[in-house]
Amino acid sequence: MADPISTPSTSPIASVIESLKQVVGAQGWSTDEAERRSHATDWVGRFFADPLLVLKPSTTFEVSEIARICNDNGLKIVPQGGNTSLACGSIPTGQGDEVIVNLSRLNRIRDIDMFNDTISVDAGCTLASVQQAAEQADRLFPLKLGSEGSCQIGGNIASNAGGTNVLRYGNMRDLVLGLEVVLADGRILDGMRALRKDNTGYDLKHVFIGSEGTLGIVTGAVLKLFPMPSTAVAAVCTVPSLQSALDLLILCKKHGGESLTTFELMPRAGLELVFKHFPSTRFPLGELQDWQLLIEFRSNDGEERVRELFETILSQAFESELVVDAAIAQSIQQNRDFWALREGLAEADFMEGAVITTDISLPLSAVPAFMDACSRAVLAIVPTGRVIAFGHLGDGNIHFGLLQPLGSDSEQFLSRGNEIQSIIHTMALSMNGSMSAEHGLGFVKNDAVAQYRSQVEHDLMLTMKAALDPKSTLNLGKVLRIENGAFSACKT
Structure with a gap:
């Protein structure tokens, strides 16, 4: 792909680029090589494909004009937020003349409605800024991510x-209650309605949620808020088996109801790496077991009631031999320390070495069998590999990964990534699971729909793409593999 700085000023594409620059103004674009590279490299630093330029619009109208110009002139748009996708969903693919449209300047909190318990925001607001705005209004926006x-x-x-x-x-x-979306041709879909009931035709927002920017560019949203819980109490438990963990989950749901917020799985091997790479972390119990749990209840019933709830549950769990040991956090700081164990798992993996990761979801009843069968299958391929499986056990989302053998070559190990991931994905599908629970498909899994979904589902998705983006202007090569050019992004 030609460097946009050296593109002859008389070329048609140079004229289009000048038009795009005029839309966003002097502060809204960059062709600087370092900035292009930073925006065009994936979150973990493995892939890069050079865009023509990076655009940073500051209004929905500017996004609309960018879409119209690109759609009319054959340029491809890569919508981008914080570029934290783990599936390479927000970087160029090298399949044409691509421009990155980064939404970081669309960062206004538009409105907070205390009566309706909603917050209306620009799409470029960070998750943390929305959480903080909600907290200042004594409300909770509950999405919680490490990034x-x-x-x-x-x-x-x-x-x-x-x-x-x-x-x-x-x-x-x-x-999400409402969305504002810029379509591929530049039209603006204004669905910023803060309604919990609206049966006026198709609920179009769900077309765009989870579409990874392939059907439209989200520029605004109306989000639900919740009462801010006054009390959050966490506990760390060791359990004798995964089946015991599931039985404990049933017990927590029975006694805790909606106050049960978190039920996270932490493996021995993963926590050993956390302690290795984050020496300040401490395990609150005597010995690690193969499986640990982080459990949290959040409530407005008061700390004493929540602690009594925990004690009731754990008393029954000990009696039924569902837990080996347990510790309830005794302070806000200890609550944070417990969370640091869970939040350090993914980072410790990457600090240890090359890791082949997946994002599996399963019916809860299938988790023990999956873990056992999948571990045996991948270790048959890489006998000295290290299985690290952790995640959101409460909703069936497991990040099943294989860490490179000690002393091995990382690139040689990663070259087997597709083979190992295929084993894991096939195993999950055979148990009525999914190979993408929350990370999306991006371009690294853009063959998954054709491979793992039915022909009818695949056809419907292609029909939707053709109807909303007939020129494939938006995020080409993501989610669906559209054969009009081979993927050519290179490893960094």
Whole structure:
């Protein structure tokens, strides 16, 4: 692809680029090589494809004009929020003349309605800024992710983000009431309605939630808020088996109801890496077991009531031999320390070495059998590999990964990524699961719909893409593999 700086000024594409620059003004574009590279490299630094330029519009109208110009002139748009996608969903693919449209300047909190318990925001607001705005209004926006300081609301919507609070509050799809979306041809779909009931035709927002920017560019959203819980109490438990963990989950739901917010799975091997790479972390119990749980209840019933609830549950769990040991946090700081164990798992993996990761969801009843069968299958391929499986057990979302053998070559190990992931994905599908629970497909899994979904589902998705984006202007090569050019992004 030609460097946009050296593109002859008389070329048609140079004229289009000048038009795009005029739309966003002097502060809204860059052809600087370093900035292009930073925006065009994926979150973990493995892939890069050079865009013509990076555009940073500051209004929905500017996004609309960009879409119209690109659609009319054959340029491809890569919508981008915080670029935290783990599936390479927000970087160029090299399949044409691509421009990145980064929404970070669309960052206004438009409105907070205390009576309606809603917040209306620009898509470029970071998740953390929305959480803070809600907190200042004594409300909770419950989406909770490790990347919340960087990821943006538009990307959360485009990927139907999950996280650690799905058990109680649902995915991002469940938190959205209204959307403002710029279509591929530049038209603006204004659906910024803060209604919990509206049966006036098709609910179009759900077309765009989870579409990864392939059907439209989200520029604004109306989001649900909830009462701010006054008390949050966490506990760390060790359990003798995964089946015991599931039995404990039933017990927590029975006694805790909706106050059960978090039920996270932490493996021995993963926590050993957390302690290795984050020496300040401490395990609150005597010995690690193969499986640990982080459980949290949030409530407005008061701390004493929540602690009594925990004690009731754990008393029954000990009696039924569902837990080996348990510790309830005794302070806010200890609550944070417990969370640090869970939040350190993914980062510790990457610090340890090359890791082949997946994003599986399963019916809860299938989790023990999946873990056993999948571990045996991948270790048959890489006998000295290290299985690290953790995640949101409460909603069936497991991040099943294989860490490179000690002393092995990382590139050689990663070259087997497709083979190992295929084993894991096939295993999940055989148990009525999914190979993409919350991370999306991006371009790294853009063959998944054709491979794992029915022909009818695949045909319907292609029909939707053709209807909303007939020129494939938006995020070409993501979610669906459209054969008009081979993927050519290169490893960094």
